[in-house]
Amino acid sequence: MLNLEDAVIRNGVFTVTADFVIDSGAKIAVIGPSGAGKTTLIEAIAGFRPLERGRILWDGRDITHDAPGARPVAMLFQDGNLFPHLSVEQNAGLGLRPDLRLTSEQKKRVHTALARVGLQGLEERKPGALSGGQQSRAALARVLLQDRPLLLLDEPFAALGPALKAEMLDLVAALAQETGATLMMISHDPDDARRIADLAILVAEGVAHPPQPTADLLDTPPPALRAYLGAG
Amino acid sequence: MADRAQPVSGAPGIGAALCVATLILGALAAVVWRAEPGSGLGPSDWQAVRFTLIQAALSAGLSVALAVPVARALARRRFVGRGALITLLGAPFILPVIVAVLGLLAVFGRAGWVSQALGALGLEPLRIYGLHGVVLAHVFFNLPLATRLILQGWQEIPGERFRLAAQLGAGPEAIWRLLERPMLARTAPGALAVVFAICLTSFAVALTLGGGPRATTVELAIYQAFRFDFDLGRAALLSGIQIVLTALAAGLALRAAPGGGFGAGLDRAVQRWDANTPTLRLLDGAAITLAALFLLLPLAAIAMAGLPGLTELPASVFRAARTSVLIALLSTGVLLVLAVPMAASIAMVRRAAWIEIAGLLGLAVSPLVIGTGLFIVIYPLADPRALALPVTALVNAVMALPFALRILVPRARAVIGDFGQLGLSLNMGGGPFLRLVLLPRMRAQIGFTAGLAAALSMGDLGVIALFADQDMATLPLQIYRLMGAYRMEAAAGAALLLLGLSMLAFWIFDRGGRWHAEP
Secondary structure (H helix, E strand, O other), X not given: OEEEEEEEEEEOOEEXXXXXXXXXXXXXXXXXXXXXXXXXXXXXXXXXOOEEEEEXXXXXXXXXXXXXXXXXXXXXXXXXXXXXXXXXXXXXXOOOOOOOOOOHHHHHHHHHHHHHOOOOOOOOOOHHHOOHHHHHHHHHHXXXXXXXXXXXEOOOOOOOOHHHHHHHHHHHHHHHHHHOXXXXXXXXXXXXXXXXXXXXXXXXXXXXXXXXXXXXXXXXXXXXXXXXXXXO | OOOOOOOXXXXXXXXXXXXXXXXXXXXXXXXXXXXXXXXXXXXXXXXXXXXXXXXXXXXXXXXXXXXXXXXXXXXXXXXXXXXXXXXXXXXXXXXXXXHHHHHHHHHHOOOOHHXXXXXXXXXXXXXXXXXXXXXXXXXXXXXXXXXXXXXXXXXXXXHHHHHHHHHOOOOHHXXXXXXXXXXXXXXXXXXXXXXXXXXXXXXXXXXXXXXXXXXXXXXXXXXXXXXXXXXXXXXXXXXXHHHHHHHHHHHHHHXXXXXXXXXXXXXXXXXXXXXXXXXXXXXXXXXXXXXXXXXXHHXXXXXXXXXXXXXXXXXXXXXXXXXXXXXXXXXXXXXXXXXHHHHHHHHHOOOOHHHHHHHHHHHHOOHHHHHHHHHHHHOOOOOXXXXXXXXXXXXXXXXXXXXXXXXXXXXXXXXXXXXXXXXXXXXXXXXXXXXXXXXXXXXXXXXXXXXXXXXXXHHOOOHHHHHOOOOOOOHHHHHHHHHHOOOHHHHHHHHHHHHHHHHHHHHHHHHHHXXXXXX
């Protein structure tokens, strides 16, 4: 259970406030106008942005001051999710051991994870020699190996085509289902949100609202969201 | 905002910076303490200051202005021998000064190849001694350095950007405006400042091609006061003047520190689509050919003069060579232990300006100033001549530090900027991030740095001249002594040996680091 208690996050001149609870295993879309602070919210939960006020709790434990890597969080960024000089296998292996001193048993798990995301046979490739979809899969294999209870996505598939993006999101949803992870994903596409997220957090005008059913939010959007969606 | 978490600890770099600052400031304090104002600055001292500034400004401006077309040509052309030429560009900078001056004299001197050609046409021979000779030698040494610094800037523009620009239909002019000019605005001031600072402390070039009251640098004046008169007080006073001059240059260099990078690009070879017009091909070809000739002819002259003497080198030359190799390895090790942690700290720690200043202190003290200071400190405690070897290695490392940081810091910034967050989110704190990300992604820059350090130390003729006694010599010092004894055959042969050793040291390290391998 993720709990943001009266949190205030500053990003330059604007702030985002958040006060809500997310149940374990939930799949949540974070939606809202551009520049409203969706990434700011995600970065704060991941530990890249300190809180100005308030606390972040995971299962009742205060993680407000934990380092990013010490949080129960796996995160995919908008870009740069892979180290270009490391092989696919090494990039994925970082999810198990950040120092890459893998036992043979762990190497087997890396191969299993790569096979699970459809990358068997490409273990030795460098990211530069992969397609965009394959790069996403490699990052997802690492997420799978990280096995963290909270998965944050900051639009890592934005550069992919609609079919490929949908495929990746389905893969993410399936992986989250398998591991029981809680999923929070920033989305610009209402269809994506409907597709895999039963709940949605609206970030608008400096406030991250508590989660509500995605369908309700999108069917009867508040004014700020309606202007953004452009729906009649 | 509170301090953000960092992927590597900044502490080792801060410790290294403290060591460097203590060493240099200690030497400076000794100089200031020992300086005897006496009758103040005489007219010849002012003349030395004026000459020092003028030749340094001319040398820096010419070197960088000529380096831009050469670097651009190298950045956007693929041709057989390109890799060799880029390696060769490292040569004059790491070329031991005395050796290079011999080569330049053979080409541009009164009896040199150019003068002979002019004579055949009934024209006057060139006169190389004086200001233009000093500037010529400095451009010879620093044009390649400037080219490499700027070329590195070009190569740090990710290939994706050129691809994007080509896709947008951008021609050479648009690319210049979009990508190249902003890159030059970041790299050129740094290159200018570095060349200016190098030329400001010119010693051996002024000794050989300048000299006399109208072409003496401050650095040369310090040596003369020290060696000929053993007048520590006067050497210290001149060192004080030199400190003021070089502090000015260090200030310039700090202001010119490069800003943000161009973002991450996956490691694809850079390809250019914009520069395939005949005119541009011709211009680039001319720039590359002229630069190559300017660099190669003096090197060829050294080889031709040195080969006959190579077979009958005296044993003293080989003893000196062994000493030089030892000093070079020691010096390179010390430099890397200082520079890599400092670069990481500068890239990460907030308010790290003082670390950068500590690294630049090497620019604010010339080798002879720091040598004078260390001599003053050591003299009452021990025989300075017994410590000649470690002191030389240490001073060489500290002198190479500013160049090392200029090479390492932008890359460290880029790596930490691009991958710091990812490393943190994967909990790769400290050792793993260093071992798996920072060092591998900085390998090219570290190799280049080590190559420079080893070769510079190998060819150094500075502090060792102050500290060594008759029984001890590095190879450059031994060549200097052979020349002084008019054993020119042996000197030329030893010069060729020194050239080979320096190039080999540079090549091994730089090659080992250059992984941006092209297909």
